[in-house]
Amino acid sequence: MPMPKVLVSDKLSETAVNIFRERGVDVDFEPSLGKDKEKLLSVIGQYDGLAVRSATKATAAIIEAGKNLKVIGRAGIGVDNIDIPAATAAGIVVMNTPYGNAITTAEHAIAMMFSLVRSIPQASASTHLGKWEKSAFMGTEVFGKTLGVIGCGNIGSIVADRAVGLKMRVIAFDPFLTEERAIELGVEKVDLDTLLSRADIVTLHTPLTDQTRNILSRDNLAKLKKGAYVVNCARGGLVDEDALKDLLDAGHLSGAALDVFATEPATEHPLFGHPKVIATPHLGASTSEAQENVAIQVAEQMADYLTRGAVSNALNSPSVTAEEAPRLKPYIALAEKLGLFAGQLTRTGLKQIEVTYEGEVAALNLKPLTASAVAGVLKPMLSEVNIVNAPVIARERGVTISETTCDDAESYDSIIRLKITTEQQTRTVSGTIFGGAPRIVEIKGVEMEASFAPHMLYTTNEDKPGFIGALGKTLGEAGVNIATFNLGRAGPGEGAIALVAVDDPISDEVLEKVRALPHVTQATALSF
Template identity: 85%
Template sequence: MPKVLVSDALSETAVNIFKERGVDVDYEPSLGKDKDKLLSVIGDYDGLAVRSATKATAPIIEAAKNLKVIGRAGIGVDNIDIKSATAAGIVVMNTPYGNAITTAEHAIAMMFALVRNIPQANQSTHAGKWEKSAFMGAEVFGKTLGVIGCGNIGSIVANRGVGLKMRVIAFDPFLTEERAVELGVEKVDIGDLLKRADIVTLHTPLTDQTRNILGRDNLAVLKKGAFVVNCARGGLVDEAALKDALDEGRIAGAALDVYETEPATKHPLFGHPKVVATPHLGASTREAQENVAIQIAEQMADYLIRGAVSNSLNSPSVTAEEAPRLKPFVSLADKLGLFAGQLTQTGVKEIEISYEGEVSELNTKPLTAAAVAGVLKPMLSEVNVVNAPVLAKERGISIVETYRDDADSYDSVIRLRIVTEQQDRTVSGTIFGALPRIVEIKGVEMEAAFAPHMLYTTNEDKPGFIGALGQTLGAAGVNIATFNLGRSAPGEGAIALVAVDDPVSDDVLEKVRALPHVTQAAALSF
């Protein structure tokens, strides 16, 4: 019988689910706060169920010799060292959808509290004052609600805004026009949203692309007198710039549930008369906590008893029998998707994956999920092979799979086609010597192994380009590992895929883009 340790406070229902499904469970809700004791006992368990108090660090994982799965009752996994868990063969699961409604409702509540001055009026009235004129508010009816990030939670907020008879506009690179129509929102770019929105609410994960999405420059563009609501992630808003905008009167108010550093016991915005602040309460309802606890117990029990994998952040949904044969193709699909995703700058409308040859006879569901996850990863840090299809569906992205019994020149080929609002891109790959390789880009045949750091360029096929590129990289101290070329026809379009020892910096990238005949240059990471 597998044995699970519940080291944080989960509901009694969740504990009973483990027992009913044949899992031995130890419920010690305070143990997660004692890292030394956790370190001493973790080696006895097959599963670890946590919330946010337990820190599953590298030393804990190293001591967990029998651990097979870590389950996080909730979305955020900052308290779990996923890299160490993956290296140790431990599946990490979360429950990404159990608290979506709760978080969306908190954002709406914060919006009302902000525009109607409810916290300030409450404090004043409790103090025995009667200051009606001091707390003049505003209606949300007829106002423009700008939703940044229109995925699972953002779409719920948008729906509630439509119900409140607000004009809802949304910025999300992955939101298609069809999905926007379905939601009843207008899809806009970030600049248009900032200029038009009376209230801006954030519902996007924190990634390199979204960090400080409301930074000083964007806050300066924001409509004068607008309100800002952030119940998503700390770091999406430049807090110092926000304070300046509030002090200067350019922004009417802000409601914050998340902060760059948490727990936030001291903060420059605490006590500000135009700020409503709560201590990361987005997911804090009885219903949400019960939902995520039940879900994680069900997922972990299914994995430990039957081998089923759900909502994993580091493992595809495959059976034990399929895993050895599928593993290299999962890696190939992920890298092809990541290749295309890093080069995609506009909204994705369709992802088509074609399986040709022997791979078409396999269970391709985890391969498709891996490819879609790869496409979405550059924009959505929390995407994984399990939730990627759901995230794509929420954004109206069509997923198409096609199959061919034979493949030209290779035993198996996976061909990935990305259709965006502005372009159509293809990339194909195969497995050679158990390793994934690219065999075609945009119709140009070429063979290249994936590397951790790569430079991708498209250029006119003119003499001297290769030498100029090599000199530019050499002068910048960038060492070339491999150099792969392909072209559509002599003198026409050409592609270079260069593996380098270290990441290509922005400065070097600009120098490459400035070279004669270069039409595109991008740094890639795998």
Template identity: 85%
Template sequence: MTMPKVLVSDALSETAVQIFRDRGVEVDFEPKLGKDKEKLLSVIDKYDGLAIRSATKATADVIAAAKNLKVIGRAGIGVDNVDIPAATAAGVVVMNTPYGNAITTAEHAIAMMFSLVRKIPQANKSTHQGKWEKSAFMGAEVFSKTLGVIGCGNIGAIVADRAIGLKMRVVAFDPFLNEERALELGVEKADLDTLLAKADIVTLHTPLTDQTRNILSRENIAKLKKGAYIVNCARGGLVDEEALKDALDEGHLAGAALDVYATEPAIEHPLFGHPGVVATPHLGASTTEAQENVAIQVAEQMSDYLMRGAVSNALNSPSVTAEEAPRLKPFIALAEKLGLFAGQLTQTGLKKIEISFEGEVASLNTKPLTASVVAGVLKPMLAEVNVVNAPVVAKERGISVAETSRDDADSYDSVIRLKIVTEKQERTVSGTIFGSTPRIIEIKGVEMEAGFASHMLYATNEDKPGFIGTLGQTLGEAGVNIATFNLGRSGQGEGAIALVAVDEPLTDDVLEKVRALPHVKQATALSF
């Protein structure tokens, strides 16, 4: 067998480079090559693997030139420098190391909090200048203060643990945090408005998604206590930076500590130089220990994949053997779409995911199918979740995942049934494969048959005459073209469901018009 060859084009540790060699992988260590795109393009076709940090840009043209490339390994969590769709189209597995820098990032958030409330950077600068301005830097204690943690996953949970050790009260907002997990962590679970009203300090630990973008909007910043502080070591874009500056200037907020920014590198920024702001240049993961951990992890993962076909922390590939892949492919698509369907309709604390495989699908390797369902459920709120880390992410949040199989299936050769249990309700959806196409066959006990489309409207309503026409007219007047219109009902005159495929994403204005229609109980835009 030809020895696989890996290019390390960024500064990974010598330990990581040696791991490749020890596991039978030939490696070229060129830590400055990643910054020279033309040279990278000229040599990349010689390699089976590319190990990078953030300096190397694995763009579509780089991937196109890499004729033999099988895997890209990112030492760290962020993959903004990798064109994942291009890699997927080329059959290149993209891996990251999502947990290697969790402690380091959490510690940086705590350090930023202390720097902020005790005015340490300002006092340091003043003292170095020979000034002795004790009265100018009056600080505050964190003891007995309330810390609001937005996003209580891996990093957020570590921050909460450290804060509890400082004798702080911790209030957490996370749609996927249930009461049992909150009790285990020792935090008070709350909705966002409650957290904002209670918190003396707010720290963010959530990925940047459509749902979390500007989660600290102008409106939400105004809900904070007068004199509160904000710490953001997660992602730029979570805080409305203009609104933050206004709140600081007006004295509504006492200060803010920022490690991340909407645009990076942030060479210039309206908050730089502000007396109430502590700023660092995205240092959350910048410790010797964290950099060593993620480098070792990526070397181990890439070696295992190239030498044994094992896939770990892949962002675009489930753990499936070559023999299983053809049979599993359509069911993986169905599993993820069922999960996405339920996840986009889940707004409250998720407690349990139950999956049932019935008929022929029950005889397959269902582990990647279960992971695909869970990833689909979590993805609307957690952008970085994938089929590999989804079970771990669910476990961290105290979400139980139950899987059952039975050999027979009513009316269909194969059926996947999904039930979501939240703190307030249960939701079910089932699907099957027609030919090779995923289809929905049941929603909340209501039988219906519908395909998945890129953009869809999900509406529940009372089964009353004229509803279909009114809904169609409303969408038509808004310029929305209907591709397919599928209906189901629990009984005559009872609850009904409409699942409508449309050509373009639905705007908030259109959704509000649909929700205002007589007999409509719920209207939600879905995307697949």
């Protein structure tokens, strides 16, 4: 069997290169190749693996040219430079190293906070010019101030811990943070509006998803108390940068510290040169320790995959052996879709995820199935979650995960039942495999058979005459084409459910019209 071959196309430590070689992987170290798109395109077909940082863009064209590629490893957490759908379609595993730079990024956020409230960069520049302007740089203590942490996961919890050590009051907004985990961290869990109204300093530590994009919108920035500060070392796009400038100019906000921007690299920006803004060029993970950690981790993960078939920290592949894969594949898809269904309907703090396996599926390797279900639940809020790190992320937030088995399954050969418990309610959904494809068979105790579709509308309503016609008319008038229409109810005149597959995504405008219909109690657009 020929030795697998890896291309390292970005700067990676010599230790990582040696790890490849020590584990039986041939490696070409070309740290500047990633910037030469044409040359990379011409040589990528020779390699089984591609190790990158952020300079290399693993586009669909590169992936198509990589006829022998089996794995792409990103030394770091962000994978914006990798076309994951294209890699998945080509059967290429995409790995990252989500925990190697957590301490470094958290420390950078704390450093930015101190620099911001004490005007350290501005004071340094002034002093270098010989101005000695003591009175111009009156600062603010962080002692006793309230720090609002948006996103209290791996990095956010480290920031919270450091802030507690600085004797700050720490409040946190995170839909997946339980009260128990908040108590453990020494923070107060609050909703977003409360955080905005109380925080003296706001720091962001959430991934960029459809739900978190512009989480500090113009309206939300305006809700901050006068004189508040904003720190963003997470992702560009979380803050409305134009609105931020306006509120800084108006004097409503005292300052902002930004390590990330909506468009990067940011060589020009309206906030550059602003006297109340500190900016750094995405340095959150830029320490020698972090760079070494993520480089070593990606080398170990890729080498293990190429030589032994072991999969870890993969964003698009379950951790299963070659022998298990054919039997597990359809159930992994079912578990993830059930989780996605429940996760897209979850808006309050998640406390528990329970998965029950009945029938033939109960005899399989359940770890990747449960991990897939958990990943599905978390993915709507945490885009970078995958089936490998999902259980860890859930535990970090104090979410309990349990699985039970039953040898028999009523009516079906196999059933997976998912139950999630939040601070306000319990939700259940069950599914099976029919004709090789995942299907829903029960929602909230209501029997229903429905296939999953890329775009769906979920409604709950009072079982009253005329609802189906009103819903169909509303969708029709909006130009929404219905593919399938599935219904279920608890009993005559009781609660009813509709699950509608449509050809295109449901717009917010259409969704509001559906919610306004008589008897509708809930309406949510779903995507799978």
